[in-house]
């Protein structure tokens with residue numbers, strides 16, 4: 524079968540690989556769609572970032588590795604011990620590999636597992652005709668959720684978990700800082716949850732994309748305090764939470780100024796280098812600063828929101844590209860950052 528293999532920075536290749544044997548607790552999924560994530564592009568641009576250049580502590584896998592952790596498809600085979608997932612099932616995947624026996628794993632906080640890793644980084648992923656995953660990663664799709672929407676459950680689960688981290692009152696105002704794919708998912712999920720969304724994004728094309736999707740935007744101009752004052756005025760005292768998705772110093776400094784007293788700032792965007800912040804701005808206004816990593820059983824919740832008709836992740840899909848053109852697509856998305864919100868790869872073009 525074909526698979527897009529990461530060999531190093533600027534080196535991804537569509538290769539013919541063997542379909543390896545299924546373990547007793549694994550399932551094989553024929554991939555319908557696989558999204559290209561910002562983290563995949565980071566591995567392409569300047570990797571290895573999260574990929575490890577030695578055998579992974581949990582899976583033993585080492586590069587080259589097939590990328591792809593945002594996907595949906597149909598189960599074509601199940602291992603002998605697998606129960607609850609059957610051939611023919613339509614599934615998405617919770618991409619979090621974990622040990623399953625440590626305290627975080629057994630108490631629902633498996634994104635804290637010290638041995639954890641991600642499909643498509645710590646083992647071969649879904650930018651391929653098919654993918655072999657642990658059965659516990661398979662998330663059944665309700666009939667109302669099309670496979671293209673299913674491929675976006677994973678990034679939407681990241682968004683839902685980030686919003687869960689903040690204590691936002693019903694009907695509260697959430698500022699989404701940065702409108703890349705994750706920021707866009709946060710804005711969409713927040714809207715579906717009945718929160719009032721304001722998007723801050725310096726890039727004009729991305730701001731226009733947010734407006735096309737119906738989100739209110741602001742352009743943060745001037746220094747953090749001046750810009751924040753304008754937002755505090757627009758939000759009658761400041762945002763009830765900021766979900767910081769840009770990973771930039773400006774985004775975090777700005778967030779520290781524009782949340783109301785006592786509000787939470789959730790950092791989801793990973794900074795490229797260490798950022799120094801004025802902790803007094805947290806303390807004097809009793810703001811909370813929290814990190815959010817991945818998700819905790821949030822994919823079925825996103826699927827439920829889609830099935831209920833309050834969320835449609837395919838709104839973010841800019842283009843669907845054949846798997847055969849994947850390597851060229853990585854080069855294009857790197858050369859034109861911000862041009863597309865979400866690109867899906869499709870192994871078998873319709």
Ligand SMILES: [Zn+2]
Nearest residue numbers: 560561562593
């Ligand atoms: Zn991702």
Ligand SMILES: [Zn+2]
Nearest residue numbers: 622625628636
């Ligand atoms: Zn664990």
